[in-house]
């Protein structure tokens with residue numbers, strides 16, 4: 001059980017990547033979460049949010065003023081380092097490679113979205129297996145459910161925002177109904193959860 | 205889900221049977237493309253997928269074409285085109301002759317956008333646009349200058365955001381859901397297949413655009429291709445990449461200065 005795994009400091013796979021996906025209403029969660037996470041983080045935090053197609057959008061700026069963690073909008077082949085927040089750029093799907101770099105892909109939209117949360121979740125599951133945690137936030141789209149399934153299958157941990165606390169419940173609810181979600185959390189619980197992951201890694 | 209070793213097997217088959225070398229493409233993206241084809245064509249097993257690829261030449265062709273991504277649009281990233289208009293083209297205007305290479309031009313939207321910029325700058329008559337791609341089918345489509353009508357409102361908006369102030373629809377004639385761009389725009393275009401993996405430099409250029417192609421290559425292949433571009437660029441010429449592609453990891457960066465914040469570099473060394 002993932003639940004047990006998180007509690008045991010004996011778990012031998014460190015968490016490499018925490019991937020957060022969200023759509024409408026997800027900034028209401030991301031901003032408070034990022035502002036209180038305690039650096040240094042022992043994993044990379046990868047953020048995929050649906051947004052308007054404007055390159056160099058103020059989203060990266062918006063996130064970076066809220067957090068002391070370094071925030072980077074990903075360029076192709078950037079190295080994924082622990083401790084950083086990586087933001088999927090507008091109009092590209094974000095994937096991870098086995099050598100620990102990111103790659104980008106401008107192929108067809110998935111679930112009407114580019115970046116699509118499913119693409120990053122699936123790719124992270126493929127590369128990091130049980131070392132991935134997928135978190136799906138508020139949104140009016142079915143994106144992310146498939147990806148959470150892939151993470152679950154690979155042995156990672158899957159989390160959905162408590163739909164009652166989401167501005168738009170549809171997206172996390174889809175995941176809860178259709179994917180095996182390990183945890184359903186509200187914002188304070190989510191913050192606590194991510195800090196716990198960090199402590200679990202540090203205890204390894 | 206296809207396994208890593210199975211991807212390698214397929215890529216070797218394609219190289220052997222078709223002569224295209226995808227072994228230095230970004231794996232994560234290739235894997236997605238292959239999985240998508242596997243699912244869409246309903247192969248019960250990898251062995252059957254591979255058998256079809258190896259034994260059916262028609263299928264192999266389609267498979268190879270579906271591996272690459274051809275998504276494109278006109279005036280994609282308007283601020284990029286605005287920078288071409290305001291900072292790049294004026295420095296080329298004094299040249300007797302302007303040579304431009306669109307490497308990985310897909311169905312030609314980028315080339316037609318460039319021709320429009322050149323025409324508005326009064327430079328098209330002395331320009332030559334070499335448009336190349338790996339895939340002969342997209343080139344065939346580009347050569348016709350015919351595009352779907354549906355995205356035209358968005359292209360028109362992009363065009364305006366790039367600093368264009370004419371009525372965009374004057375550049376084409378619409379007919380049954382399609383538009384055909386004016387022949388004078390296409391008059392200075394030369395279309396040809398060119399594989400960035402295996403073909404060499406074929407001219408010297410004042411501007412090379414290779415946008416959203418390098419993202420599909422691994423770092424080693426990116427470096428080889430950037431060297432090919434470096435060899436094909438004269439002094440004070442320009443290299444333009446896609447909006448999330450950079451020279452920052454390449455040895456050639458030392459010879460270039462970026463026109464920030466756009467992904468356009470000028471050769472200074």
Ligand SMILES: C[S@@+](CC[C@H](N)C(=O)[O-])C[C@H]1O[C@@H](n2cnc3c(N)ncnc32)[C@H](O)[C@@H]1O
Pocket residue numbers: 106272273274275276277280307308309310311314336337338339342398399400401414415416417420446
């Ligand atoms: C995503 S499209 C980019 C189109 C356009 N440059 C743009 O940015 O909108 C990528 C193109 O690169 C081409 N391509 C992929 N591998 C190539 C290679 N080895 N040599 C030449 N072209 C290649 C594909 O066929 C495809 O048309």
